[in-house]
Amino acid sequence: MIPKQFPRLLAVRDLVKIYGLTAKSQLSQNFILDKNITDKIVKYAKISQNDTLVVEVGPGPGLLTRSILETGISNIVVIEKDGRFLPTLMQLAEASEHTLKIIKGDMLKIDHEKIMKAAHIDEDRIQVSNLHLIGNLPFNIASSFLVQWIKMLSDRSGIFKFSNITMTLMFQKEVGDRIIADTTSPQRGRMSVLVQSFCEVKKIYEVPSSVFVPRPKVDASVIQLTALPNPFLKGNNNNRQKVNSYK
Numbered sequence: 001m002i003p004k005q006f007p008r009l010l011a012v013r014d015l016v017k018i019y020g021l022t023a024k025s026q027l028s029q030n031f032i033l034d035k036n037i038t039d040k041i042v043k044y045a046k047i048s049q050n051d052t053l054v055v056e057v058g059p060g061p062g063l064l065t066r067s068i069l070e071t072g073i074s075n076i077v078v079i080e081k082d083g084r085f086l087p088t089l090m091q092l093a094e095a096s097e098h099t100l101k102i103i104k105g106d107m108l109k110i111d112h113e114k115i116m117k118a119a120h121i122d123e124d125r126i127q128v129s130n131l132h133l134i135g136n137l138p139f140n141i142a143s144s145f146l147v148q149w150i151k152m153l154s155d156r157s158g159i160f161k162f163s164n165i166t167m168t169l170m171f172q173k174e175v176g177d178r179i180i181a182d183t184t185s186p187q188r189g190r191m192s193v194l195v196q197s198f199c200e201v202k203k204i205y206e207v208p209s210s211v212f213v214p215r216p217k218v219d220a221s222v223i224q225l226t227a228l229p230n231p232f233l234k235g236n237n238n239n240r241q242k243v244n245s246y247k
């Protein structure tokens with residue numbers, strides 16, 4: 001369901017000009033200002049209304065966010081470190097009738113309770129709910145994000161307590177290739193083994209450097225990671241029972 005106010009919002013490209021939003025290289029800001037591309041990312045990500053919560057990391061001026069909202073999703077929280085984007089994101093939040101909640105913060109340091117609070121999700125619902133984590137990640141720290149999230153996924157902490165978790169994340173192509181490399185690939189390394197121990201992985205979209213503003217030196221790819229079932233969760237605890245039976 002598309003909120004009625006959306007067509008009256010200024011185009012993100014114009015908002016970027018109006019607010020003088022030049023990219024900050026230290027925050028690895030390479031924007032996508034072409035709605036066809038963000039719509040495709042969302043389409044290939046298969047974000048659905050079954051997703052209880054969508055969390056977007058680094059929304060920037062918010063074009064990918066608009067594409068997500070247009071799926072009719074009812075709950076989205078975005079975390080953005082750069083305060084300059086707050087006015088454009090707030091316009092979008094108002095137009096979405098507050099389906100969109102904004103947190104200004106650093107995703108590497110944030111207390112995930114803050115995300116759960118913003119989303120109004122209580123602990124009881126988490127174990128039967130779906131989380132979709134999405135983002136055109138800042139290339140310079142994308143691997144740090146992923147390693148932190150896999151660690152949290154391994155102990156099911158923070159937002160990784162949800163029972164079903166899908167992540168749709170943009171990486172620079174070379175990093176994406178390492179994440180999905182199988183045992184026969186020369187690109188296989190620590191990152192492939194770590195991520196594939198906890199997730200099914202696939203490349204869903206290749207994005208040439210020419211679609212970003214400013215244009216980075218490298219191409220990118222969107223990788224989808226689906227968390228493998230946790231053997232220690234309720235209803236899925238065969239391993240734990242096996243351990244107990246030896247006592």
Ligand SMILES: C[S@@+](CC[C@H](N)C(=O)[O-])C[C@H]1O[C@@H](n2cnc3c(N)ncnc32)[C@H](O)[C@@H]1O
Nearest residue numbers: 030031032058059060080081082106107136138
């Ligand atoms: C590659 S840009 C993508 C922007 C926008 N999503 C797009 O596709 O046009 C990365 C975004 O992540 C933000 N960012 C960088 N480091 C961050 C962090 N530690 N926590 C949250 N956001 C961060 C940047 O300010 C920027 O908006």
